[in-house]
Amino acid sequence: MSDEEVLLLSPLLYRVLREQDGALSIEVVVGGIMQFEVRVRLNAEETESFQREGRAFSDRLAQAITADPPFGGRSVKVSQG
């Protein structure tokens, strides 16, 4: 986890990370009175959109994930130590 690079940290409570293998993922705080993080690995299309649009794209992606945290089965709840 510590080898990840934080590419973007948003006040909308999400961050975009470059993982050890170079893939991008987004970690989003979801929930209302109980907030926790879920992580979604970006697919090729999303990665390309992020590289092209930057924050505008990641804002939209984060909002889509907060609106539907399972995100079609693609999200993983961030486990804690």
Add this chain to the structure above:
Amino acid sequence: MNFISRALVLGSLSTLVGCATTKGGTKTPDTTEPTPASLVEHCDDTQKAISKEADAMASPYGIDQHIAKNFPDRRVSWLMTDSAYQKFVVQTGAKNFGRCNDTACYLFAAPSAAIHGAVEKSKTADGKHDPAVLGQALGLPAKNFEGPLRMMTLDLGAQKICTRLPVDADPGVWKCQTPEDTDCFKFGGYTSGGAPEVMVINAPVADTQVAEIP
């Protein structure tokens, strides 16, 4: 002379009035608590407009009745995983809790008594918490409460915090996918699990108590 006579008469009258209001404690003590000001009064024009719309949708209910019924002490609490708290509050030096955009920071919160009660009930012999008990008490899935947590508490009245009913367009709203979902947003001031909730605008980190829940 005319002026002097008038002054004397007015002087006597004011003395009489003064005696009538103070003599023998005739001024009845006010035993009724003054109605606290609406928390919407602390909102800016944008949030006031959203609140007005939300109250119209919830009519005849509204934020003031919701606060009086479910938040009588005007204290709210919410929970975060410790890792989310560290990453998005501590490490960023956040001034406000919640999801922030150009207009404000938006935070869902529940009555402190309900959250504190649920946390107390969930405490285990080893000093940790039982996610299943916490989830059941708050009407949310147990898995959401796994791992170390932080419990925040804020006095909305004392800090004069803008508070309104949450609406569909608020940042962070979790849309219900099926009628059976218990962890998504439903308009009206209650979570789909039945816990009362409000939308707190610009909840200051500096005025919020934070407790560790191992």
